[in-house]
Amino acid sequence: MIDLKLLQKDFETMSKKLQRKGVDVALLEQLKVKNEALKIAKAAFETLQAAQNAMSKEFGVYKREGKDITELKARVDANKIKVAEAIEVQRDAQEALETMAMAIPNVPDDSVPDGADEADNVELKKVLTPREFTFTPKEHWELAEENGWIDFERGVKLATSRFSVSFGMGARLERALINFMLDFNRERGFDEVSVPALVNRTALEGTGQLPKFEEDLYKMDGQELFLIPTAEVPVTNLYQDEILSADELPKRMTAYTSCFRKEAGAAGRDTRGMIRQHQFHKVELVAITTPQTSEIMFEQMVNCASDILTALELPHRLVNLCTGDLGFSAAHTTDIEVWLPGQNQYREISSISNTREFQARRAKIRYKNGKKNEMVNTLNGSSLAVGRTLVAIMENYQNEDGSIDIPEVLKPYLGM
RNA sequence: GGACAAGUGGGUGAGUGGCUGAAACCACAUCCCUGCUAAGGAUGCGUACGGGUAACUGUACCGAGAGUUCGAAUCUCUCCUUGUCCA
Numbered sequence: 001m002i003d004l005k006l007l008q009k010d011f012e013t014m015s016k017k018l019q020r021k022g023v024d025v026a027l028l029e030q031l032k033v034k035n036e037a038l039k040i041a042k043a044a045f046e047t048l049q050a051a052q053n054a055m056s057k058e059f060g061v062y063k064r065e066g067k068d069i070t071e072l073k074a075r076v077d078a079n080k081i082k083v084a085e086a087i088e089v090q091r092d093a094q095e096a097l098e099t100m101a102m103a104i105p106n107v108p109d110d111s112v113p114d115g116a117d118e119a120d121n122v123e124l125k126k127v128l129t130p131r132e133f134t135f136t137p138k139e140h141w142e143l144a145e146e147n148g149w150i151d152f153e154r155g156v157k158l159a160t161s162r163f164s165v166s167f168g169m170g171a172r173l174e175r176a177l178i179n180f181m182l183d184f185n186r187e188r189g190f191d192e193v194s195v196p197a198l199v200n201r202t203a204l205e206g207t208g209q210l211p212k213f214e215e216d217l218y219k220m221d222g223q224e225l226f227l228i229p230t231a232e233v234p235v236t237n238l239y240q241d242e243i244l245s246a247d248e249l250p251k252r253m254t255a256y257t258s259c260f261r262k263e264a265g266a267a268g269r270d271t272r273g274m275i276r277q278h279q280f281h282k283v284e285l286v287a288i289t290t291p292q293t294s295e296i297m298f299e300q301m302v303n304c305a306s307d308i309l310t311a312l313e314l315p316h317r318l319v320n321l322c323t324g325d326l327g328f329s330a331a332h333t334t335d336i337e338v339w340l341p342g343q344n345q346y347r348e349i350s351s352i353s354n355t356r357e358f359q360a361r362r363a364k365i366r367y368k369n370g371k372k373n374e375m376v377n378t379l380n381g382s383s384l385a386v387g388r389t390l391v392a393i394m395e396n397y398q399n400e401d402g403s404i405d406i407p408e409v410l411k412p413y414l415g416m
Numbered sequence: 417g418g419a420c421a422a423g424u425g426g427g428u429g430a431g432u433g434g435c436u437g438a439a440a441c442c443a444c445a446u447c448c449c450u451g452c453u454a455a456g457g458a459u460g461c462g463u464a465c466g467g468g469u470a471a472c473u474g475u476a477c478c479g480a481g482a483g484u485u486c487g488a489a490u491c492u493c494u495c496c497u498u499g500u501c502c503a
Contacts (some may be wrong), residue, residue, distance in 0.1 A: 042466065046475045053475090056487040060434040069486085076486045243426095243463085364464095373463080 001361045002104050004035050004097075017107045020114060020323045031100050038093040045086035052076065052083050102205065103212050106358040108323055109332040115322025121335065122322065127306060128315035130339045135400045139342035140391040141273035144170065146402045149394070150274060161271075162263065162278040173393065173406075174281060176413035177386050178256050181283040181308055185383055188304045190254035190285055195234035197257055198225045203237040206363030208329035208355075215264045227260035231284035232380040239288060240363040243373055250289040250297055254383070257282065274387045275347065281386035287379040288365065291356070294377035298354045302334050305350040305383040312407045314392050315339040317346055331356040338388065342395040349388045352381030 007014050007028065015028045055076045062069050113122045144150035149170025155163035166174055182192055201224050204210040209217065209229060218227040228234055235255050244251070259282050270276035285304060287297045302318065309316045321333040330353035337346035357375040360366070366373045397405040406416065 039466075042475080046466075049476090050474060052486080056485095057434070059486050063434085073486065080486075366463095 001101055001358065002107060003357070003361070004031070004101060007032060008035060014107060017110075018104065020112075021105050021108055021326065022324075023104060027100070027104075031097070031104070034093065034097040034100060038090070038097050041086070041090040041093040045083070045090045048079060048083045048086050052079050055079065099211075102362075105328045106208075106331050106355060108326055108330075109354075111320070112326060112332050113320060113322045116324040117322075118325045120322040121319040121325055124318040124320055124334065126315070126317040127310055128313065128339075130315045130341060131396065133341060137341040137395060137398060138402070139273065140340070140394045143342075143394045143398055143402060143404060144274070147394075147404060149173070149390075152273075159278070162276065164274050164277060170390070172414060173390055173410065174386055176410045177389055178281060178283060179413050180410055181383055181386075182254060182256055184308050184311070185254035185283065185285060185304060188300070190252040190287075190304075193235060193238070193253050193255045195231060195238070195255055195257065197228050197234075197260075199228055199234050199237070200224055201226075203233055203240065203363075206237045206240050207233045207359050208362065209233065212328060216262045218260050218262060228257060229261045230259050230380075230382075231255040231257040231282065232286060235284060235286040236288075236359060236365075236378050236380065237363055239365045239376075242365060244288070244365070244367040244376065246290070246367055246369060249367055249376065250287055250293060252297075253286045255284050255286070257284070274391060277387060280388075282382050283384060283386065285352075285379075285381045285383050288376050289379070290367065290369070291374070291377050294354055294356065294379060297377075297379055298334075298352065301352050301379060301381045301383070302336070305336055305352060305381055308383055309336065309338060309349070309389075309392075311409050312389070312393065314389075314396055314407075316349070321351075327351075327353060329353070329355045329358050331358065336384075338392040340392060340395045342398075347388065347391075349392065350382040350384045352379070354379045 002014070002018070011028070011032060015023075015025055018028060019025060055072065059069065059072060059076065062072060113120065115121065138146075141150075141152065145152075147169070148167055151165045151167060154165045158165070186192055198220065201210060204217070204226060217229060220226070234257075235253050238253075239251070258279055260279050263276055263278060266276055274280075285301050287294075287301060289297045306316065306318065316336050316338045319335050319337060321327075321330075321335055326333055333351055333353040335348050336350035336352070338349040339345075340347050354377065356377050359378045360375040363378075365376050365378065367376050393407060394404055397407065399405065406414065
């Protein structure tokens with residue numbers, strides 16, 4: 001959630017920044033009005049309630065002293081009605097404010113470039129040079145089918161479109177990648193956690209998937225439980241509604257989970273192959289830090305993900321997401337795109353974001369800074385999307401005869 | 417699935433209608449004493465929002481929600497969680 005106090009204090013600056021994310025000024029003005037209305041409503045209620053409390057205390061004294069309470073009772077009864085009205089007003093004001101505020105995206109950092117969509121993202125750097133092919137490289141689905149690694153039709157048979165099944169070396173490679181990534185992250189100081197794949201509404205509100213993006217989540221029938229779209233949700237919410245001590249920060253975690261997304265807005269995109277599946281494996285990094293150290297952590301996380309690709313000898317590049325491509329909760333995001341020679345383009349394989357206080361404020365994750373409780377900063381990033389890494393391996397390691405070499409670093413994980 | 421019991425602050429745990437935002441103890445923080453590796457003393461020590469330069473102060477919160485009452489941690493109802501017993 002955005003900082004409403006700051007919006008109140010410096011409306012100009014904040015609204016300008018949010019307008020870059022396409023937030024309507026009129027909406028922000030309404031939000032400001034609602035915030036003020038809530039303050040007034042609260043003050044009104046509290047004054048009445050204070051009177052009520054005082055009279056109730058007096059009531060006790062009267063009874064003890066055996067005084068007549070008729071007059072006092074009349075006063076207290078009259079005030080009670082006013083209190084009830086005031087609390088109603090306050091509750092409505094609170095609800096109206098929250099509904100609106102929860103749908104406002106995070107304020108983008110000044111370093112985020114303006115832009116409409118992914119075409120306006122800014123390349124930061126390239127790592128490794130794509131190899132020269134002496135033949136026309138194939139796309140991954142062709143290679144996957146040729147080698148018997150992935151069966152797209154049987155996935156559809158079992159579930160529906162955008163599901164697939166991995167066989168043999170394809171399945172083993174997925175498992176090897178997961179282990180390799182987790183080990184790699186652990187060596188970089190990220191503790192491994194294993195978390196539920198189902199979470200409740202509060203958790204999803206905490207990280208920003210709800211209330212706005214419910215249509216992209218799989219929801220359990222008749223229960224307030226959702227399949228996680230990313231491990232970021234359960235891992236970040238591990239510390240929801242907690243006050244951490246400064247010396248337990250930063251918290252660095254890594255988790256492997258399956259992720260589930262309806263891909264509601266992606267009809268027609270990447271329909272072929274395993275780039276965009278409803279269920280996919282991902283190894284995630286999550287960090288909880290003080291505001292002062294979050295950018296250092298961000299660099300570490302970007303490097304961690306990039307270094308995994310380097311270790312796998314997969315050419316990739318880093319891009320700074322523009323305002324139009326930036327996610328709801330992020331203050332800024334670096335995407336890592338891996339080179340896919342079959343597609344002849346770079347494709348997203350990791351996304352690392354600093355949400356600063358945005359998620360912390362929603363999920364109420366604070367830390368003790370001396371005597372004061374302050375919001376932590378939360379960061380998350382993939383390291384990496386497993387399916388897409390497998391895609392990248394297939395396309396980059398392919399031979400003319402359609403066979404696929406195995407990256408050196410994965411061989412120990414495959415008993416090779 | 418059924419029966420019973422319980423859910424209080426960082427922890428243990430008191431508290432059955434007003435003097436309780438909550439005793440006591442432990443932990444923690446600062447200071448003092450002592451002086452030696454352990455002990456004694458003083459003070460402080462929940463969260464959120466609002467007012468005040470500040471000292472301080474108002475409101476809410478004792479699993480969650482609703483209700484009874486002038487007044488609820490305490491009574492009633494629903495739900496959740498945990499424990500024990502039974503299937």
